[in-house]
Amino acid sequence: MRISVLSNTRRYPKIKLSSKWQRYLTAYLMVLPALMLYIIFVLYPLLRGLWISFHRWDGLTEMTWIGIKNYGFVLNDEVFWKALSNTFKFAIVVTVVKNVFGLLLALILNREIRGRTFFRAAAFMPVTFAFVVIGVLWSWIYNPTFGLLNTFLQSVGLGFLIQGWLSDPKIALFSVMWVDIWKWTGFHMVLFLAGLQSIPTEYYEAAAIDGANTRQKLIYITLPLLRQVAAVSILLSLIGAFASNYDVVYVMTGGGPFHSTEVALTWIVSTIFRFSSVGKANAMSMILLLFVAIFGIFQLIFMTRRQIEM
Amino acid sequence: MKKAIFQLAAIVLLVSMVACASPATPVSTEAVGPTQEPVSTEKRVFHLQGAARTVPGQEEAWDEVVTAFEEEYNVNVEVRWQGEWSDIAQQLQTARLANEPVDITTCGANQTNSTLARSGLLMDITDIIAPFQDRFVKGMLDPYTIGGKVWAMPWDVASTSAVFYNVDMFKELGLSEPSTFAELVDISNKIKEEKGIIPWIHQGKAPWMWPMWFFETFAQTSGNKSLELTGDFLVGNRKFTSPEEVAAFEAIAQFYQDGILTQESLDTDTEGMRAAFAQQKAAMFYGGTWEMPNVRDAVTDFEVGVFEFPLVVDTAGVVPQHGGGPDGCLAIPGFAPKENIDLQAQFLEFVSRKEFANKILQPALPLLPVLTNVPPVDDPLAPELNSEFIPHTIRFLDWIWPVEVNDAVMQGVPAVIVGEMTPEEAAASVQKAFDTLVVEKEFTYDWWTSWTADDWAKVTPSMIPTIDVKE
Numbered sequence: 177m178r179i180s181v182l183s184n185t186r187r188y189p190k191i192k193l194s195s196k197w198q199r200y201l202t203a204y205l206m207v208l209p210a211l212m213l214y215i216i217f218v219l220y221p222l223l224r225g226l227w228i229s230f231h232r233w234d235g236l237t238e239m240t241w242i243g244i245k246n247y248g249f250v251l252n253d254e255v256f257w258k259a260l261s262n263t264f265k266f267a268i269v270v271t272v273v274k275n276v277f278g279l280l281l282a283l284i285l286n287r288e289i290r291g292r293t294f295f296r297a298a299a300f301m302p303v304t305f306a307f308v309v310i311g312v313l314w315s316w317i318y319n320p321t322f323g324l325l326n327t328f329l330q331s332v333g334l335g336f337l338i339q340g341w342l343s344d345p346k347i348a349l350f351s352v353m354w355v356d357i358w359k360w361t362g363f364h365m366v367l368f369l370a371g372l373q374s375i376p377t378e379y380y381e382a383a384a385i386d387g388a389n390t391r392q393k394l395i396y397i398t399l400p401l402l403r404q405v406a407a408v409s410i411l412l413s414l415i416g417a418f419a420s421n422y423d424v425v426y427v428m429t430g431g432g433p434f435h436s437t438e439v440a441l442t443w444i445v446s447t448i449f450r451f452s453s454v455g456k457a458n459a460m461s462m463i464l465l466l467f468v469a470i471f472g473i474f475q476l477i478f479m480t481r482r483q484i485e486m
Numbered sequence: 487m488k489k490a491i492f493q494l495a496a497i498v499l500l501v502s503m504v505a506c507a508s509p510a511t512p513v514s515t516e517a518v519g520p521t522q523e524p525v526s527t528e529k530r531v532f533h534l535q536g537a538a539r540t541v542p543g544q545e546e547a548w549d550e551v552v553t554a555f556e557e558e559y560n561v562n563v564e565v566r567w568q569g570e571w572s573d574i575a576q577q578l579q580t581a582r583l584a585n586e587p588v589d590i591t592t593c594g595a596n597q598t599n600s601t602l603a604r605s606g607l608l609m610d611i612t613d614i615i616a617p618f619q620d621r622f623v624k625g626m627l628d629p630y631t632i633g634g635k636v637w638a639m640p641w642d643v644a645s646t647s648a649v650f651y652n653v654d655m656f657k658e659l660g661l662s663e664p665s666t667f668a669e670l671v672d673i674s675n676k677i678k679e680e681k682g683i684i685p686w687i688h689q690g691k692a693p694w695m696w697p698m699w700f701f702e703t704f705a706q707t708s709g710n711k712s713l714e715l716t717g718d719f720l721v722g723n724r725k726f727t728s729p730e731e732v733a734a735f736e737a738i739a740q741f742y743q744d745g746i747l748t749q750e751s752l753d754t755d756t757e758g759m760r761a762a763f764a765q766q767k768a769a770m771f772y773g774g775t776w777e778m779p780n781v782r783d784a785v786t787d788f789e790v791g792v793f794e795f796p797l798v799v800d801t802a803g804v805v806p807q808h809g810g811g812p813d814g815c816l817a818i819p820g821f822a823p824k825e826n827i828d829l830q831a832q833f834l835e836f837v838s839r840k841e842f843a844n845k846i847l848q849p850a851l852p853l854l855p856v857l858t859n860v861p862p863v864d865d866p867l868a869p870e871l872n873s874e875f876i877p878h879t880i881r882f883l884d885w886i887w888p889v890e891v892n893d894a895v896m897q898g899v900p901a902v903i904v905g906e907m908t909p910e911e912a913a914a915s916v917q918k919a920f921d922t923l924v925v926e927k928e929f930t931y932d933w934w935t936s937w938t939a940d941d942w943a944k945v946t947p948s949m950i951p952t953i954d955v956k957e
Binding site for chain 2: 315345432
């Protein structure tokens with residue numbers, strides 16, 4: 177039998193990609209490393225979490241397939257729904273207040289006032305502190321026996337306003353929200369300051385010639401031109417409020433009193449680590465993801481529409 | 487140009503992939519499997535992990551003992567004290583999932599019973615401590631013996647619970663130790679009127695302390711049968727909504743309604759409670775005898791006394807009963823490096839030797855030591871606590887309850903106090919937590935009876951090493 181050997185000199189036909197395909201391929205290759213990281217650190221854990229959510233698992237022993245039972249357990253978990261509601265309350269209130277305060281501070285500190293640099297630095301300072309430090313600091317400020325807040329209220333004759341800031345379930349969540357607002361307002365101030373400084377002064381000069389007063393300049397020039405910055409600022413604060421509310425709640429109240437400050441993340445962590453119900457906790461995560469995704473899609477649609485209008 | 491960009495992109499991709507892959511190599515070579523021989527030229531590394539030390543001077547004592555162990559057994563010990571004692575289960579689970587080695591961990595009787603042993607997070611050390619188990623005071627191994635196996639070594643000091651009070655202030659106001667709730671109300675009113683301070687401060691921000699109130703009141707409302715009734719509840723023969731449990735919640739609520747406890751207690755953490763008492767902003771507080779070192783450290787201006795939790799029922803023959811026992815322990819995690827089993831066993835023996843046990847435990851002022859070679863501290867309150875409180879001490883119920891039930895009580899007690907829940911609702915929430923546990927996790931009280939051979943194999947030492955037992 178003869179075996180024919182292909183000659184090394186044979187040349188294969190060269191694949192000629194059109195410039196359009198080369199462009200596509202180049203683009204895909206460029207994003208591939210980031211895409212791989214996304215797959216490894218986001219998509220895979222997400223799918224893995226979804227898989228685990230169909231199991232009874234304590235994180236240590238073998239998983240037992242229980243179908244969608246965990247989702248049924250979560251539906252009956254009153255604390256989870258309370259935590260989810262608190263998460264949305266937290267995100268919305270904090271986002272609105274941080275941005276309003278940030279804008280006001282930016283408007284004030286954009287003026288030529290004495291000590292402007294100091295005040296800007298002071299307003300930004302809390303951003304640099306870790307939540308653990310801030311949580312402990314504010315826990316002491318709120319302390320009913322030694323705390324600065326109640327002592328101050330007492331000393332200025334406002335003793336009737338003294339509260340159990342972290343122990344009264346009606347106000348504890350707002351007390352925690354305030355700490356998040358206090359920490360991040362400086363960051364949003366910087367964003368708005370950057371936006372304010374990018375507005376050409378000619379607009380204000382022209383408006384002044386037309387007889388516009390300060391309020392009119394603010395409404396008809398400043399605010400419309402800050403829309404894009406505001407959109408970014410709101411997006412960042414919303415993401416932050418949903419994703420990073422764990423630290424401050426855990427340090428300050430641990431979710432108490434009686435779950436009044438419980439947010440979804442603290443309850444999910446408790447479900448995993450305190451109650452060792454990893455499957456149920458993953459089902460909670462999936463439900464949280466679903467709600468946040470719906471919220472995010474609405475926000476995206478709203479922002480995109482605003483940008484198109486602009 | 488396009489071709490060049492294409493080639494450049496391919497090179498960048500290749501380089502980035504190689505860069506991403508490279509860190510895996512040293513990790514895999516450093517990993518030491520159970521069957522690998524330790525490198526003889528290098529010292530082995532031993533990992534000690536536990537909650538942050540809170541007793542003044544105890545961390546320094548640990549450092550000395552660890553150094554002595556390193557020298558005697560030619561090993562490097564890496565010590566990590568972090569978090570609170572209640573975080574141990576979470577820390578162990580995290581370490582287990584992250585494949586972080588932990589040779590010895592501190593633990594508590596509460597978690598050992600409710601979570602750690604049943605989750606397979608602890609090694610069965612029955613045979614490991616057998617050569618030196620006569621070092622433990624009789625009965626001290628019991629809270630760590632579950633299903634006939636010892637899961638942790640009692641360590642630290644045994645405790646009971648008491649109401650600590652300012653003796654000088656009581657004398658100044660002409661008050662005497664109350665034995666009933668009615669007397670306590672009178673005393674509290676007098677303190678508020680004369681001193682304008684909080685009569686009784688509690689560390690309400692430490693949620694795990696609230697169930698201790700329930701242990702006290704339930705012991706009385708159940709006619710001193712709280713342990714038996716708890717056993718009945720956990721095997722499903724009793725409902726938590728029974729009159730005795732509801733009455734226990736009601737009795738706690740009365741402390742708030744009658745002005746003994748105030749709003750401040752709900753907002754106060756452990757440090758705040760100690761500071762309020764030491765600075766005479768509060769006249770009394772309730773806690774375990776583990777508070778003694780901190781009390782002695784912080785209180786310098788007045789004499790401290792103790793009295794038993796007052797009687798909240800007037801049923802004949804009922805006495806106050808307090809939670810107590812050997813709270814702290816040392817254990818070998820179920821996932822501890824198998825090749826270090828000799829060191830793990832030796833470490834347990836080493837720290838329980840007379841010299842080292844005393845070095846570490848004396849700063850904790852052991853009123854009731856768990857080791858026979860550690861003498862009780864010479865404290866003016868020790869005789870009273872030993873003669874009057876210890877006979878009234880029963881096991882903490884949260885050493886028996888599953889963590890979900892304990893959590894429901896933790897939430898229920900302060901909720902009842904401030905009127906967020908009625909006592910009936912609080913009791914129903916605990917029952918619901920238990921029912922949920924049974925449905926969701928198929929909870930059984932006697933979990934060890936349903937373990938398979940595989941389950942046991944994971945927590946049973948592959949060999950029992952020979953250890954040096956020295957005085």
